Amino acid sequence: MIELNHVSKMYGNVVGVNDLTLRIPRGAYGLIGPNGSGKTTLINLLIGHFRPTLGSLQVLGTTPTSDRRLLRRIGLCPASDVLYPNVSALEWVRYQVRLHGISRRECKSLAEEALETVGMTSAMHRPMGTYSLGMRQRTKIAQAIAHQPELLILDEPYNGLDPVGRNDMTQLLKQWTRSGRGLIFASHVLQEIESVTASFLLLHGGRILASGTAQEIESILTDTPQEVFIKGRDAAKLIHRLADVDWVDALQLNHGKNELRVSLREPAEFYGRIASWIRDDNLAIDQLQTPDGNIEAVFESILRRHRGETS
Ligand SMILES: Nc1ncnc2c1ncn2[C@@H]1O[C@H](COP(=O)(O)OP(=O)(O)OP(=O)(O)O)[C@@H](O)[C@H]1O
Numbered sequence: 001m002i003e004l005n006h007v008s009k010m011y012g013n014v015v016g017v018n019d020l021t022l023r024i025p026r027g028a029y030g031l032i033g034p035n036g037s038g039k040t041t042l043i044n045l046l047i048g049h050f051r052p053t054l055g056s057l058q059v060l061g062t063t064p065t066s067d068r069r070l071l072r073r074i075g076l077c078p079a080s081d082v083l084y085p086n087v088s089a090l091e092w093v094r095y096q097v098r099l100h101g102i103s104r105r106e107c108k109s110l111a112e113e114a115l116e117t118v119g120m121t122s123a124m125h126r127p128m129g130t131y132s133l134g135m136r137q138r139t140k141i142a143q144a145i146a147h148q149p150e151l152l153i154l155d156e157p158y159n160g161l162d163p164v165g166r167n168d169m170t171q172l173l174k175q176w177t178r179s180g181r182g183l184i185f186a187s188h189v190l191q192e193i194e195s196v197t198a199s200f201l202l203l204h205g206g207r208i209l210a211s212g213t214a215q216e217i218e219s220i221l222t223d224t225p226q227e228v229f230i231k232g233r234d235a236a237k238l239i240h241r242l243a244d245v246d247w248v249d250a251l252q253l254n255h256g257k258n259e260l261r262v263s264l265r266e267p268a269e270f271y272g273r274i275a276s277w278i279r280d281d282n283l284a285i286d287q288l289q290t291p292d293g294n295i296e297a298v299f300e301s302i303l304r305r306h307r308g309e310t311s
Contacts, residue, residue, distance in 0.1 A: 001026040001151065001182050002046065007055035008206075009041050016041035018206035019055070028173075028183040030193025033203035039186040040079065042203065043155055046184070047076055060150060060182075072100050075144035079155035079186075081136065085129025089120055089139040092128065093146050100147045114146035115139070118172060134165030141172060151182035158192050170195045226267045230274075232285035235260040241277050245269070 003023045009016040017038040031039050044050045045057060048064030048071070057063070062070050084092060093111040102110065115124045118138040123131065128139060137157060144152055157173070158166055173196045177183055187193050193200060198213040230238060236257045242248050247266035254261060264270050278285050 001060065002184075003058045005056050007045060007052045007057050009045060009050055010053040015206045016050075017045070017203075020206075020208055021055075022201070022208060022211065024201075024211070026180075026182050027199060028177040028197035029185075029199045029201055030197055031184055031186040031201050031203065032188070032190060032193055033186075034188065037203040038206040039203055040155055041206070043076075043153055043184075043186060046153060047071065047074055072147065073150045075147065075149035075152045077140045077144040077152070077154040077157060079159060083128040083131075083136055083139060086127050088125050089115055089128055089131075089135075089142065090124040093124075093139065093143045096143045097146045102147060110146045110148070111142070114142040117145065117175075118142045119168065134161050134168070137161060137165065137169065138172075141169075145176070149181070151184070152176060154183075154185040156186055156188070158187060158189070166192070226264050228262045228264060228267070228270065229287075229289040230260040230262065230285060231258060231287040231289065232283070233258060234281075234283035234285060237281060237283055238277065238285075241273075241281075 001024055004020045007020045008018055020042070031042065033039050041050065045052060046059050046064060048059075048068070051065045059070060060073055064070055090108075090111055093114060094107045097107040097110050098104065112121070112124070115121055118141050120135065120138050120142060123135060128136065131139065137159075141154070141157065144154070154173075157169055161169060170192070173183065173185065177197060183197070185193070185196070190200075200211065200213070201208055202210040236253055238260055239251060239253075242251055242260075242262060247264060247269045249263040249265050250261075251263075252261040253259070262270070274288070277283070
């Protein structure tokens with residue numbers, strides 16, 4: 001579906017993306033990374049909005065900047081709010097479909113169908129200025145899917161949505177994924193991506209740090225140094241167990257000796273032993289706090305590996 005060969009994009013002296021090489025088959029992928037990691041730059045390269053400063057790329061078997069017909073095969077939902085307050089969703093989506101060179105009559109039925117898919121039929125004649133944020137997001141998605149593209153690209157589709165809107169968005173993206181068409185969507189939040197697809201691309205500082213399924217990334221993390229906080233009255237009593245093993249990098253007692261911070265070189269070793277130590281020594285331990293699910297910690301772990309601080 002996408003092939004990047006040593007792609008870099010510079011904005012003057014600023015690196016947008018840095019030497020990306022990647023080949024991903026058709027499927028659904030979450031593009032995850034903190035602010036400024038290069039997600040939007042990558043999306044703009046995929047749709048041919050930007051030409052790479054270095055390297056080359058192919059999307060759906062063609063070069064985005066030299067094949068304008070590619071835009072007909074891609075649906076794009078940008079992060080920015082692009083809706084006109086005095087225009088109805090139906091008019092706007094029809095107009096966007098028309099821009100793809102589709103006949104006037106067909107545009108209307110395609111627009112209606114897409115708006116129905118996103119649950120906007122009852123509000124589609126109202127001016128978009130009266131819509132909630134969730135309705136605006138759904139209208140943007142309708143615009144992206146109305147011309148029935150092969151690949152849907154969404155930049156932060158969950159931004160600003162309340163829990164109900166988030167759930168609706170997840171259902172919508174799952175439905176799209178089940179149809180077997182391509183999906184790439186950028187997000188800051190791991191859980192949002194996890195609820196739609198198991199496949200990730202992790203960007204940081206314009207580089208792809210990891211790609212694969214959640215399990216693959218988890219297994220990278222299991223072997224990557226981590227910090228664990230052990231909390232409870234007997235936390236300090238675990239020191240004699242942990243002081244002599246070679247997979248512990250550092251130990252620190254905090255909070256009146258009720259919290260032990262452990263820097264682990266091989267977390268799997270720790271998790272394999274901790275329960276039996278607590279049981280055998282009959283220790284009062286209330287909590288084990290790990291960085292699981294915390295995307296900042298995930299990035300920190302992968303970054304350490306990336307910087308060569310761990311193997
Ligand atoms: N038009 C521009 N001019 C100069 N620098 C830019 C421009 N657009 C992006 N950058 C820089 O390129 C890098 C990547 O930015 P990009 O917007 O692609 O990241 P992002 O992951 O989409 O971030 P966010 O989550 O905040 O949208 C950042 O350092 C950013 O400051």
